[in-house]
Amino acid sequence: MANVIPDKFVDLFKKKALASLATLMPDGRPQVTPVWCEYDGRQVLINTAIGRQKDKNLVHDGRVALSITDPDNPYRYIEVRGRVAERTEVGADAHIDHLAQKYLGTKYPYRQAGEKRVLFRIEPESVTTMG
């Protein structure tokens, strides 16, 4: 599959900028929340806790959009539309530490008792950019 994310916008995934992830509520309304994310050169990876609204929404309908605004230039952004290619608990706990390292420079400090992490791999399908 062709890589749809332009090279000149890959830097946005390396900065500490949060992505705004839009998912669909079970009745089809949009939901949007800030999330940590990374790009592995092919897919966009996010991580949440099992049972949260995002998780429920993505299980129900895997279609998503996410935008990242350049923290150094608010009029430069990328929007990626795509869908969930994989939802897995395998490696999800290590992955939230990996994301925390990117965003906080430390292991994930917010674990809650009984919380189970889940990792989503999102296949980009189309991209819009500005700036």
Add this chain to the structure above:
Amino acid sequence: MANVIPDKFVDLFKKKALASLATLMPDGRPQVTPVWCEYDGRQVLINTAIGRQKDKNLVHDGRVALSITDPDNPYRYIEVRGRVAERTEVGADAHIDHLAQKYLGTKYPYRQAGEKRVLFRIEPESVTTMG
């Protein structure tokens, strides 16, 4: 109608933070883009150009979600879900100048030939906050 936006989060609408506006594509997929916005104490106002994807989506389905992250604290945010209460060209041209004043401290400098502005009033229905 009860005001659903908590007083302690109204400050997010006064800062220069862009909102991430999620709309629905005609086939029901989510779309998300950064937008200027303001809150008049009752509704959230945004402004776009007629014919843009956002405008087309909102005409097709008025259900939206928007989130604003505190530029001074990336782990504080508000998400507002609601729907379009009004779409109007009346006052829309003056309103984009008003928003530009908030975000840029000047009149709107990006007008394009033939562009017609349209103002959307969004009625908040539910709110999620963090921080």
